[in-house]
Amino acid sequence: MLDRIAARQRDGHGVDAISRALRGEGVEPALLAAALTQTGLRAKARAKFGEIAADLLFTRAALEQATRERVADLHAERFRAAGCRSVADLGCGIGAESLALLRAGIAPLPVELDPLTAVFAQHNLAVAAGRLGAAIPGVRVGDAEQLGAEDADGVFLDPARRTAGHSDTRRVASPDDYSPSLRFAFALAERRPTGVKLGPGLDRDLIPDRAEAQWVSVDGDLVETGLWFGATARPGIRRAALVLRGAAAHELTADADAQDAPVEALGSYLYEPDGAVIRARLIGALAQRLDAGMVSGGIAYLTGDRLVETPFASAFRVVEELPAREKDLRRALAARGIGTLEIKKRGADADPAALRRRLKLRGDASATLFLTRAAGRHVALLAERC
Template sequence: MDTADSPGFDAESRELAVARWLIGAGGRAVVDALPRYRREEALALAARLRAEGLDADRTAAALTLSRLRTRATATFGERAGSMFFTAAGYEQATRLSVGALHAERFLAAGARRIVDFGCGVGANSLAFCLAGLDVTAIEVDPVAALYAAANAPRAAVVCVDGLATRLPEADGIWLDPSRRTGDGRRIASPEGWAPPLSRALSIAGGFPVAGIKAAPGIAHDALPAGALVEWVSEAGQLLEAVVWLGVGAGRAAVVDGEAFDSGASAADEPVSFVKPREIGPILLEPDPAVIRSGGIARLCERYGVAPVSGGVAYLSGEATPPHCSAFEVLDVLIPEVKRIKRALAARGIGRVEVKKRGTEVDVAAMAKKLSRRGGDPGVVVFSPVLGRGRAIVARRVDAPNGPPRRA
C-alpha cells in the first residue's frame, strides 16, 4: 500500500502536481496572503496572481481553496483557515463537532484502533485523532488523500482502492460512501452510493464496531434491523444519519449533542402514528432529527402533546418538550391573504416568518406578501389542522435555533 510519503503519491498528473504545490510552502504562502474570499473580487484576484507569475492552474487552485476555506469556517471554525479541501471533499466533509460525536461512540464501545474507509479530505480522521484514537485512513483519490494527510497528520493515510485491498486489523471502522455524482448531484438510492450501502454493510461486518455515514433522508425500510441508526442535527439543521453496528439496535436523534431515543427497538421498525387533536395554546415544531428518527410518538407520549393533523409533524399542547421550537398560537384562520393581514395588523405584527407543512405555499413569496414595516416579529404557519388547511398566526416562544424551553 502507498502512504502519503511513498511513491504512490508521485503520479504524473497536473492535478496532483498542483495539489502538492498547494500544500507546500509556496502554495500555503500564496493562499495565506489572499484576502477573505469574495466572489465579486475573484476575477481581479486571479488577474493579480497571473500578473505576479502564477500559472492558470495554480491560480485556480489557490482561489478555489480560499473560497472553500471561507465556506468551511462555519463548520470548522478557525481551523478551516489551515485546512485543505477539494470541492467534492468539502461537500461531504463532516463538521468537526459531529466527528467528535463519532469518536465518542467508538470510545464508548471500547474501540481504539479505527479504519477510516473513504476518508475524503480527512475530516473524520482529524476528529478521531483529536479524540486519541489510532487511525488508518484509506482514500482512493490521490489528491483527497494528500489533503487528508495534511489535515490529519497523526493519521496513517493510505492512497489505495479499499474495495480491492485487504483492510488492516482494527477495533472499528468508519465508512463514508460517496453520495454524489461526478457533477455534484446527490444520489438518492443507497445502492447507487460508492460503495453501495449493501457493500458497506458487508465490509462493516468484519469489524467489532462500525459506523456508516448515510444520507439523512434514508428510508427506514432500507436500514438493517439490528443496527442503531442516529440522525444528527445541530442548530436546527439536519446533517446526517449514521448506521451503527455492534452498539445495539433502534433509532435515535442526536440534537446538539444530546441523544433522544425514538422508542424503536429495530432500525427498520414502522413509525408509530398518534391521533391528532384540537390545536392548543402552543404550536410545536420538533427538531428534524427527531422527526426523521420516528420519535414523534415518543414525544407525544412523554409530554402530553399531539399532532395538529394526521401525518403532519406540527404538534400542540400546553408545554414545550425538549428538542422542539415553540410558538404561541394567536389565531387560526382560513388561509386567505386578506384575513391573515388583518390578523397580523390587529396583533401588531410587522415582519413575518412563514413556515409550512402538508400544503403548497411559496414560503419566500408569502413572507414578502405578508410582511410590513414596523411592528413585532411574528410567524404564520400554513398547515392542515384536523384535516383542513389553515394559517396559524403565532409568535416564537424561543429564538430561532436557540435552546428549547423545557416542560
C-alpha cells in the same frame, strides 16, 4: 503561495487587491486561481473544522460532504468506547473522520478512491498528526471494496452519494450506486464494529433490524443518519435523535419507532419538532414529554395548553386563527400591520416564498404563520416564537 495570500489578508487586503498584486508580480494565473480558490475553501471550512482549517487542503465537493468536527468526534468516541485501537476509514474523503480518530487516540486506516482527494487527505492527516505528536497515517488509494478493511478493529464508511468530481457534483439516484455500496458496508458490519454515515433522508426500509439508527441535527440543520453495528451500537437503542445546539447535546432514544400521539384540539401552544426527532419517528415520545397531542394525524406538529421548554422542538404561542383563503388572509395580515412573516407549512399545498410575495406585506410587526390541517380542515395560524 497560500501563506503569501494569508499574510496579505492579515494585513487587511481584500481578495481582489491581492489577486491584482500577485498577477503584477508575475504569478502564474493557474497557480493563483487555485490558491485563491483554496483560500476561499479554507475560510468556509472553519465552520466545520475549526482553526485547523487554515492549514488543511480541500476540494469543494469533499468539503460539502465532510463531517463537522464535533459530529466526527462523537463518531470516534463510539469506536473508542467499543475498545477499537484501529479503524478503517473507507471512503475517507479529505479525512474528517480520520482526523477525529487521531484526536481520540485511535489509529485510522484511511482509503480514498479519488487520487487528488487522497493527496489532500494525506496532507491533512500529516498536519493533524504533527500537532498531536502521532504517527502519520498513510492513505491508500483505490476502491475500498477491493482494498478492504485490512486487520482494523472497526470500520467506518461514508459512502459517496454524489457523482465523481471535485465540484459541481450531483446526487446519485439509487443506494445501489453508493461507493462503497451499502451491501458491502452491511456485510462488514456482520463481522466487526461498524459505523455508516448516510444522508438524513435515507429510505428507512434500507435500515437493517440489527442497526442502531441515529439522526443528528446541528443548530437546527439535519445533517446525517448514522447506522451503528456491533459494539458501536448501544444496547436497547434502535432509534435516536441527537440534537446539538451550541455547546449542548441532547438525545431522545427508544428501542423502536414511537407510536404517534393522539390528535388533540388546538391548544395555546404549537410545537415544531426538530428534524432529527421527525426522521427518527420519535414524535410520540416527545409528545409525552410535552403533555401534547398531534395537531392532525400524520402531520408533525404538536399542540398543548402548557408551555414546556425542550431542546427537541421549537415552541410557538398561538395568537389567533386567520382566514385560510388567500385574499382574506392578505387583508387580515394588513389589518394587523405585519410586514415580516415567517411562513411554515405541513399538510398544505403552498409555496411559502411565492405566497409571501402575493400577500404584499406591509407594516412594522412580525409574526409566524402556520399553514396546516387541524380537525380535518385547512387552517392558517398566526403565532409568535416563545
